[in-house]
Amino acid sequence: MANPDVAKLETIAREGRVEILRMLTHAGSGHPGGSLSVIDILTDLYFNRLRLDPARPQWEDRDRFILSKGHCVPAQYFCMAKRGFFPMDRIVTLRKLGSPLQGHPDRVALPGIEAATGSLGQGISVAVGMALGLKLAGKAARVYCVLGDGETQEGQVWESLMSAPKLGAPNHHLDNLCVVLDYNGIQLDGFVKKILDQAEANKGAPTFIVAHTVKGKGVSFMENDPEWHGKAPKPDEAVRAIREIVGDPVPAWAAPIVAELSAMGKK
Numbered sequence: 001m002a003n004p005d006v007a008k009l010e011t012i013a014r015e016g017r018v019e020i021l022r023m024l025t026h027a028g029s030g031h032p033g034g035s036l037s038v039i040d041i042l043t044d045l046y047f048n049r050l051r052l053d054p055a056r057p058q059w060e061d062r063d064r065f066i067l068s069k070g071h072c073v074p075a076q077y078f079c080m081a082k083r084g085f086f087p088m089d090r091i092v093t094l095r096k097l098g099s100p101l102q103g104h105p106d107r108v109a110l111p112g113i114e115a116a117t118g119s120l121g122q123g124i125s126v127a128v129g130m131a132l133g134l135k136l137a138g139k140a141a142r143v144y145c146v147l148g149d150g151e152t153q154e155g156q157v158w159e160s161l162m163s164a165p166k167l168g169a170p171n172h173h174l175d176n177l178c179v180v181l182d183y184n185g186i187q188l189d190g191f192v193k194k195i196l197d198q199a200e201a202n203k204g205a206p207t208f209i210v211a212h213t214v215k216g217k218g219v220s221f222m223e224n225d226p227e228w229h230g231k232a233p234k235p236d237e238a239v240r241a242i243r244e245i246v247g248d249p250v251p252a253w254a255a256p257i258v259a260e261l262s263a264m265g266k267k
């Protein structure tokens, strides 16, 4: 989109960070670091780019979004709720038995999710296939996919990215595919550079964007610390984190969440 309202997107992403911390604290498990790094990318996609109709999640001409780093789905749940796919109060059921909001995206349980991801590397392959299918069907819809930098170590990522520029040629180049790399520099067990350096950006069509992000962004004690890859905050930690994100005094919209999490900490 030509002129995104950046201030509006920043406000939404700030709310997203608060809701991510809230849902992870309720769940007692999950992945704060990569959810906090990817929320800015997802905010741009969901509120500036994707053509979706929450009332018709299966609308044929919709753009498709696949979160290949599926463990960071709390960020996507926030965006979906905010866009009206389901009520925001449902996000506290994250990872609960029977909830459609599982720890990794489930396309059967939650309309609006395009692919079950979480086994790293698979989402990008699905995205490439979808882009080809849409081209062959003559649809103008686009496919967006977000990859983690640690995830690029999966062989399947390389296979799909090498095939993407070739598939559909000569008449159906996949210029409807846009892949964004959440380059936060940290994977599960440490810094990506120390483990295996990441992919170089592919030039030409399809598009591949390297987004330089910060894992745990917005929370000083989570930023750039691999400890916070896959550990939920305790209620008092979540309150501290939210205060950092929203500032002091806590604004009215965030006050009930701070009160809710403070009460959890006293139980």
Ligand SMILES: Cc1ncc(C[n+]2csc(CCOP(=O)(O)OP(=O)(O)O)c2C)c(N)n1
Residues within 6 Å of the ligand: 031, 033, 034, 035, 037, 069, 071, 072, 118, 119, 120, 121, 147, 148, 149, 150, 151, 152, 154, 182, 184, 186, 187, 188, 189, 215, 229
């Ligand atoms: C095939 C596969 N192997 C291992 C895992 C376990 N795992 C979950 S998250 C993760 C690290 C992913 O790192 P990255 O892609 O950089 O994600 P981010 O830092 O953005 O959270 C790993 C190894 C998995 N989900 N799937």
